[in-house]
Every structure is written in C-alpha cells, then in structure tokens.
Amino acid sequence: MDNREFKDGKNRCFWCNNKNELYLQYHDEEWGVLNLDEDYLFEMLILEAFQSGLSWETILNKRENFRKAFDDFDIDAIINYDSEKVESLLNNKGIIRNRRKIEATINNARIFKNIQKEFGSFHNYLREFIPNEVIYDNESTESELSKTLSKDMKKRGMKFIGPTTIQSYLQAIGVINAHDKDCFKYEGS
Numbered sequence: 001m002d003n004r005e006f007k008d009g010k011n012r013c014f015w016c017n018n019k020n021e022l023y024l025q026y027h028d029e030e031w032g033v034l035n036l037d038e039d040y041l042f043e044m045l046i047l048e049a050f051q052s053g054l055s056w057e058t059i060l061n062k063r064e065n066f067r068k069a070f071d072d073f074d075i076d077a078i079i080n081y082d083s084e085k086v087e088s089l090l091n092n093k094g095i096i097r098n099r100r101k102i103e104a105t106i107n108n109a110r111i112f113k114n115i116q117k118e119f120g121s122f123h124n125y126l127r128e129f130i131p132n133e134v135i136y137d138n139e140s141t142e143s144e145l146s147k148t149l150s151k152d153m154k155k156r157g158m159k160f161i162g163p164t165t166i167q168s169y170l171q172a173i174g175v176i177n178a179h180d181k182d183c184f185k186y187e188g189s
Contacts, residue, residue, distance in 0.1 A: 010028075010184045011180075011183055011184055012024075012027055012028075012180075013027060013185075017057060020061075028185070031171070031172055031185075032172075032174050032177050032178065032185060034134065034173070034175070035174055036173065038116070038121055038123060041123065041126070041173060042073055042075055042122070044173055045108065045161070046070065046105050047063065047066065048165050048168050049101060049104055049159075049160035049161060050066070050096050050098075050101050050105075052160050052162070062094060062096065065092070065094030066094075069089055070089075075112060078105060078106055079106070079109045079110050079113060086102055089102050100160075104159035107157065108158045108160075108161070111153075112158075115156065126175070129148060130145065130175050134174065136186075137177075137178060138177075138178040138179060138180055138181065140167065141164050141167055142166075143163075143167055146166040146167035146169075149170075150162055150163045150165070
C-alpha cells in the first residue's frame with residue numbers, strides 16, 4: 001500500500017501520511033475547511049510560524065503539547081510571557097524549542113491583538129486582503145495574496161510569516177483550497 005492508497009478507499013492528497021491517524025483526521029476534517037474563528041486564526045498563525053523550515057506533520061504531532069505549553073493559545077496569557085516563561089518553553093521537550101520562534105510568538109500575539117483592536121477582529125483584517133470566494137490553487141507555495149499579506153504583517157512587526165508560511169496559513173484556514181484535484185476534499189470547478 002503506497003501513500004495514496006487508503007484503507008477506506010478515499011483518494012487523499014499525496015502528502016497525507018496514511019499511517020498517521022492524526023494526520024488523516026487533520027486532512028479530512030480541518031485542513032482547507034474555511035474557519036475564520038479568532039481563536040483558530042491565532043492558533044494556526046502560531047503553529048504555521050513554528051512550522052517554518054519543518055514539516056507540518058512534525059508540528060501536528062506536537063500540537064497538543066503546544067496547546068499545553070502555550071496556555072491553550074490564550075492570546076492574553078501569551079502577550080504577558082516573561083523571560084522565565086520563555087526559558088520554561090525552551091526546556092519543554094514536547095514542543096519546538098527555538099528561541100527565535102518562541103519570542104516571535106509573543107511578539108506576534110501582541111501585534112495580532114493590536115490588529116484586532118484596529119479592525120475589530122483579525123478576521124476583518126484578513127477580509128481586507130482575501131476574496132469572498134475560496135481560491136483553488138494546489139500548485140503554488142506562495143501567491144500574490146500571500147506576498148501582499150506577509151508584507152503587511154511584516155510592516156506591522158510580525159516575524160516568521162514569510163509568503164510561503166502565509167500561503168500555508170491561508171490553506172490551513174480554508175481561504176485557499178489546495179487539495180489535490182483527485183482528493184475527495186477538492187471541490188473546485
């Protein structure tokens with residue numbers, strides 16, 4: 001059985017590891033499903049930044065550890081992390097222990113909160129950039145949309161949010177449907 005053959009007979013994206021139930025569930029129920037809930041948008045921004053340079057499967061396998069370590073992705077708690085908390089995170093073997101990414105998470109939380117205040121929600125901010133319909137693109141690792149959004153986020157001071165990371169983010173939250181055309185989750189015309 002190769003990576004494209006699944007015991008339930010459904011075709012899935014080439015990257016979906018059929019030996020990892022967590023990954024199958026993520027692919028089938030979450031990835032590419034439009035979700036503009038504020039808490040979800042924040043969680044995925046954190047996780048996508050941690051993914052930078054790594055595989056999504058690595059991050060997904062540590063997601064519950066990230067939830068515990070980062071106070072259930074409570075933005076108000078993260079904004080107030082101090083050097084003691086950073087050191088605690090650096091010693092947490094259940095997450096990616098990268099000082100720059102941890103510090104970027106705290107920084108990005110503050111900017112995310114500022115964006116919420118400015119636009120009323122992070123969702124409203126995204127709506128300034130994203131179209132009203134789902135974009136179907138399963139070939140690009142970045143796009144004009146991800147470049148523009150990344151540029152604006154960087155201008156606001158966010159870190160670890162380059163165009164490729166933002167492309168992945170937009171795919172994860174369902175703005176871009178990047179499922180393979182023969183995947184059962186692809187719904188494009």
